């Protein structure tokens with residue numbers, strides 16, 4: 490597709506849903522892509538936030554590219570000290586990780602911005618809180634002074650619209666219920682559906698890099 494067409498598709502989905510395009514941010518997921526590709530396919534078009542799923546790969550690229558970096562993949566607790574390098578961590582998936590991040594935030598004197606990842610598809614191989622754990626987890630993380638919970642994130646099971654749309658809708662309902670503004674949902678195959686269902690951050694990789 491390429492970035493201009495991804496933005497057009499976000500705009501079209503906003504019109505269908507009666508939303509304003511400014512409500513949706515494109516996070517360009519750049520894992521596995523070279524610095525040259527990221528420049529050519531993303532940053533040449535504007536200062537988009539960049540999402541990486543592996544900390545080490547992100548750190549290497551940070552040396553070479555000026556951008557707002559987001560972590561979208563799982564963060565191991567032994568790498569928690571690197572969290573302050575990211576403007577937003579989409580993938581806070583356990584209370585033990587939250588406690589580790591809280592200690593890092595306290596030590597460095599910073600407040601880390603996070604999203605709680607929710608495993609709405611209840612897939613055993615996926616990360617995130619189960620829906621019934623979410624309220625308690627939110628209350629606990631919200632009480633940590635060096636973490637700022639901005640919203641929720643989900644990665645739905647692979648499947649057709651009939652599978653993913655209800656999951657996106659549910660994530661929006663849960664965020665509404667908790668009074669949280671951000672919903673990180675939608676990837677290359679399904680971001681227009683996610684926008685129709687209330688996404689504020691779409692995490693798009695492949696569609697930006699292949700025509």
Ligand SMILES: *Cc1c(COP(=O)(O)O)cnc(C)c1O
Nearest residue numbers: 518542561676677692693694695
């Ligand atoms: C890779 C990845 C994406 C982007 O997926 P594409 O299918 O390439 O758009 C989004 N979110 C997470 C968590 C990812 O790991």
